[in-house]
Amino acid sequence: MKITKVCCQGCGADLEVDESVRYVTCNYCHARLEVVHDTSVTHTRILEKLEKNTERMAGNLRVIELQNDLERLDREWASRKDSFMVRGQHGHRHMPSTGGSVAGGIFAIVGGIVWMSFAARIGAPMPFPLFGLLFIGFAIFSMVNGASKASSYESEGRDFEQRRNSLIRQIERERRD
Numbered sequence: 372m373k374i375t376k377v378c379c380q381g382c383g384a385d386l387e388v389d390e391s392v393r394y395v396t397c398n399y400c401h402a403r404l405e406v407v408h409d410t411s412v413t414h415t416r417i418l419e420k421l422e423k424n425t426e427r428m429a430g431n432l433r434v435i436e437l438q439n440d441l442e443r444l445d446r447e448w449a450s451r452k453d454s455f456m457v458r459g460q461h462g463h464r465h466m467p468s469t470g471g472s473v474a475g476g477i478f479a480i481v482g483g484i485v486w487m488s489f490a491a492r493i494g495a496p497m498p499f500p501l502f503g504l505l506f507i508g509f510a511i512f513s514m515v516n517g518a519s520k521a522s523s524y525e526s527e528g529r530d531f532e533q534r535r536n537s538l539i540r541q542i543e544r545e546r547r548d
């Protein structure tokens with residue numbers, strides 16, 4: 372058994388330790404120390420501090436990972452949202468809405484009815500009055516299509532918000548620890 376003198380990294384006290392031991396607790400400050408045998412000197416390293424550092428690093432990595440997930444989610448939703456966009460009457464793109472689809476559909480149906488009654492009143496020849504019917508059919512089709520698009524857009528949007536909020540909560544939790 373060979374005794375060697377080391378200096379505690381926590382409080383500076385001189386400690387006598389067996390050269391064969393790897394870990395020691397300081398008699399004075401109770402720091403857990405690792406005895407490091409270098410080629411020339413033997414010194415100590417505080418273990419708890421090290422452990423805390425690695426823990427903090429792991430925590431940081433987790434936060435970075437979660438932030439990447441958040442960014443990816445945002446990107447995915449942005450492109451998904453783009454696929455839901457509908458082209459409005461004036462050529463501008465906007466998100467589908469149930470109210471907008473229904474209002475547009477009713478407006479178009481009324482237009483078709485007006486067309487048919489006008490064609491009937493002036494005694495237009497056949498296929499003219501029928502164009503109104505075709506127009507109404509198309510209006511109903513786009514109304515249903517628009518409303519279903521709007522409802523899946525809304526439900527996917529809610530789903531996205533939920534996933535996003537849970538990621539943000541996780542990031543906050545990791546940061547707090």
Ligand SMILES: [Zn+2]
Nearest residue numbers: 379382397400
């Ligand atoms: Zn000490």
